[in-house]
Amino acid sequence: MASTNISIGTDPVKQFSVFAENRVGRLYDLTAVLKDNNVHIMALTVLDTTDSSILRLIVDDPDKARELMINNDFPYTEVDVLAVEISDEADLKEVLKALLEAEINIHYVYSFIKRPEGKSALAMNIEDMDVAAQSLNTHGFKVLTQADISR
Numbered sequence: 001m002a003s004t005n006i007s008i009g010t011d012p013v014k015q016f017s018v019f020a021e022n023r024v025g026r027l028y029d030l031t032a033v034l035k036d037n038n039v040h041i042m043a044l045t046v047l048d049t050t051d052s053s054i055l056r057l058i059v060d061d062p063d064k065a066r067e068l069m070i071n072n073d074f075p076y077t078e079v080d081v082l083a084v085e086i087s088d089e090a091d092l093k094e095v096l097k098a099l100l101e102a103e104i105n106i107h108y109v110y111s112f113i114k115r116p117e118g119k120s121a122l123a124m125n126i127e128d129m130d131v132a133a134q135s136l137n138t139h140g141f142k143v144l145t146q147a148d149i150s151r
Helices: 027-038 062-071 089-101 129-138
Strands: 013-021 040-046 051-057 074-084 106-110 120-126
Touching: 013 040, 013 120, 013 129, 027 040, 027 051, 027 062, 051 074, 051 106, 062 074, 062 089, 074 089, 089 120, 120 129
Parallel strands: none
Antiparallel strands: 013 051, 013 074, 040 051, 074 120, 106 120
16 A cells, blocks of 8 residues: 555545435436536445435546536535545455544545546545544555546
8 A cells, every 4th residue: 555645635535415306317417417528426425315315426527517516507515525545345444443543533434436546445524634634644545635536
Protein backbone atom coordinates (compact mmCIF):
# COMPACT_ATOMS: atom_id res chain seq x y z
CA MET A 1 0.00 0.00 0.00
CA ALA A 2 1.39 3.34 -1.01
CA SER A 3 0.85 6.06 1.51
CA THR A 4 0.35 9.62 0.47
CA ASN A 5 -0.02 12.31 3.09
CA ILE A 6 -2.81 14.49 1.81
CA SER A 7 -4.66 17.32 3.44
CA ILE A 8 -8.31 16.58 2.80
CA GLY A 9 -9.00 20.31 2.56
CA THR A 10 -6.99 20.66 -0.66
CA ASP A 11 -9.17 18.55 -2.98
CA PRO A 12 -11.86 16.60 -1.10
CA VAL A 13 -13.99 13.96 -2.79
CA LYS A 14 -17.47 15.34 -3.47
CA GLN A 15 -20.59 13.29 -2.82
CA PHE A 16 -23.96 14.29 -4.20
CA SER A 17 -27.15 13.21 -2.45
CA VAL A 18 -29.89 13.40 -5.05
CA PHE A 19 -33.48 13.35 -3.87
CA ALA A 20 -35.76 11.40 -6.19
CA GLU A 21 -39.40 10.41 -5.94
CA ASN A 22 -39.97 6.68 -5.88
CA ARG A 23 -41.13 6.04 -9.41
CA VAL A 24 -40.00 3.69 -12.12
CA GLY A 25 -37.09 5.01 -14.16
CA ARG A 26 -35.95 7.91 -11.98
CA LEU A 27 -32.51 6.37 -11.29
CA TYR A 28 -32.23 5.57 -14.98
CA ASP A 29 -33.08 9.20 -15.84
CA LEU A 30 -30.25 10.50 -13.66
CA THR A 31 -27.67 7.99 -14.89
CA ALA A 32 -28.68 8.65 -18.52
CA VAL A 33 -28.24 12.42 -18.15
CA LEU A 34 -24.81 11.93 -16.62
CA LYS A 35 -23.69 9.29 -19.13
CA ASP A 36 -24.95 11.29 -22.12
CA ASN A 37 -22.75 14.17 -20.92
CA ASN A 38 -19.64 12.05 -20.28
CA VAL A 39 -19.91 12.17 -16.47
CA HIS A 40 -19.05 8.79 -14.95
CA ILE A 41 -20.50 7.47 -11.70
CA MET A 42 -17.60 6.13 -9.66
CA ALA A 43 -19.53 5.15 -6.50
CA LEU A 44 -23.24 4.78 -5.80
CA THR A 45 -25.58 3.79 -3.01
CA VAL A 46 -29.35 4.17 -2.73
CA LEU A 47 -31.34 4.78 0.45
CA ASP A 48 -34.96 3.90 -0.21
CA THR A 49 -37.96 5.13 1.75
CA THR A 50 -41.68 4.78 1.09
CA ASP A 51 -42.14 7.95 -0.96
CA SER A 52 -38.64 8.87 -2.09
CA SER A 53 -35.07 7.75 -2.47
CA ILE A 54 -31.74 9.35 -1.72
CA LEU A 55 -29.16 8.50 -4.37
CA ARG A 56 -25.66 9.08 -3.02
CA LEU A 57 -23.06 9.23 -5.75
CA ILE A 58 -19.51 10.21 -6.48
CA VAL A 59 -18.65 11.21 -10.01
CA ASP A 60 -15.49 11.93 -11.96
CA ASP A 61 -16.59 15.47 -12.87
CA PRO A 62 -18.46 17.15 -9.99
CA ASP A 63 -18.67 20.56 -11.71
CA LYS A 64 -20.40 19.16 -14.78
CA ALA A 65 -22.62 16.88 -12.63
CA ARG A 66 -23.71 19.86 -10.52
CA GLU A 67 -24.69 21.81 -13.64
CA LEU A 68 -26.56 18.83 -15.11
CA MET A 69 -28.54 18.19 -11.93
CA ILE A 70 -29.58 21.84 -11.71
CA ASN A 71 -30.55 22.01 -15.40
CA ASN A 72 -32.49 18.71 -15.26
CA ASP A 73 -34.40 19.31 -12.01
CA PHE A 74 -32.64 16.79 -9.80
CA PRO A 75 -32.64 18.32 -6.29
CA TYR A 76 -29.41 17.55 -4.46
CA THR A 77 -27.11 18.39 -1.62
CA GLU A 78 -23.34 18.10 -1.66
CA VAL A 79 -20.87 17.07 1.03
CA ASP A 80 -17.21 16.13 1.23
CA VAL A 81 -16.52 12.48 2.01
CA LEU A 82 -13.37 10.58 2.83
CA ALA A 83 -12.32 8.04 0.21
CA VAL A 84 -9.66 5.46 0.95
CA GLU A 85 -8.05 2.91 -1.34
CA ILE A 86 -8.17 -0.74 -0.26
CA SER A 87 -6.81 -3.97 -1.71
CA ASP A 88 -9.10 -6.59 -0.20
CA GLU A 89 -11.44 -7.38 2.69
CA ALA A 90 -8.50 -7.61 5.09
CA ASP A 91 -7.87 -3.91 4.38
CA LEU A 92 -11.46 -3.15 5.38
CA LYS A 93 -10.73 -4.48 8.86
CA GLU A 94 -7.54 -2.42 9.07
CA VAL A 95 -9.30 0.76 7.87
CA LEU A 96 -11.94 0.28 10.55
CA LYS A 97 -9.24 -0.42 13.13
CA ALA A 98 -7.40 2.81 12.24
CA LEU A 99 -10.63 4.79 12.60
CA LEU A 100 -11.47 3.07 15.88
CA GLU A 101 -8.04 3.88 17.28
CA ALA A 102 -8.59 7.53 16.32
CA GLU A 103 -12.07 7.38 17.93
CA ILE A 104 -13.80 8.41 14.69
CA ASN A 105 -17.52 7.74 14.27
CA ILE A 106 -18.56 6.41 10.86
CA HIS A 107 -21.98 7.61 9.70
CA TYR A 108 -22.07 5.42 6.60
CA VAL A 109 -19.76 3.67 4.15
CA TYR A 110 -20.12 2.31 0.62
CA SER A 111 -17.78 1.03 -2.06
CA PHE A 112 -16.72 2.42 -5.39
CA ILE A 113 -18.05 0.81 -8.56
CA LYS A 114 -14.83 1.57 -10.42
CA ARG A 115 -11.70 3.67 -10.27
CA PRO A 116 -9.37 4.82 -13.03
CA GLU A 117 -6.63 2.37 -11.95
CA GLY A 118 -9.09 -0.42 -11.25
CA LYS A 119 -8.31 -0.52 -7.52
CA SER A 120 -11.02 -0.79 -4.88
CA ALA A 121 -11.96 2.07 -2.61
CA LEU A 122 -14.43 3.00 0.09
CA ALA A 123 -16.39 6.23 0.44
CA MET A 124 -17.11 7.21 4.03
CA ASN A 125 -19.10 9.91 5.70
CA ILE A 126 -17.36 10.29 9.03
CA GLU A 127 -17.09 12.56 12.01
CA ASP A 128 -13.66 14.21 11.55
CA MET A 129 -12.11 13.85 8.11
CA ASP A 130 -8.75 15.42 8.93
CA VAL A 131 -8.12 13.21 11.97
CA ALA A 132 -9.36 10.17 10.05
CA ALA A 133 -7.11 10.93 7.07
CA GLN A 134 -4.11 11.35 9.37
CA SER A 135 -4.83 8.02 11.09
CA LEU A 136 -5.30 6.22 7.77
CA ASN A 137 -2.08 7.71 6.38
CA THR A 138 -0.24 6.62 9.52
CA HIS A 139 -1.52 3.08 8.96
CA GLY A 140 -0.26 3.10 5.34
CA PHE A 141 -3.52 3.73 3.50
CA LYS A 142 -3.89 6.08 0.57
CA VAL A 143 -6.57 8.69 1.16
CA LEU A 144 -7.95 9.77 -2.19
CA THR A 145 -8.66 13.25 -3.50
CA GLN A 146 -11.15 14.22 -6.17
CA ALA A 147 -8.26 14.33 -8.66
CA ASP A 148 -7.50 10.66 -7.89
CA ILE A 149 -10.94 9.57 -9.06
CA SER A 150 -11.40 11.97 -11.95
CA ARG A 151 -10.64 10.74 -15.45
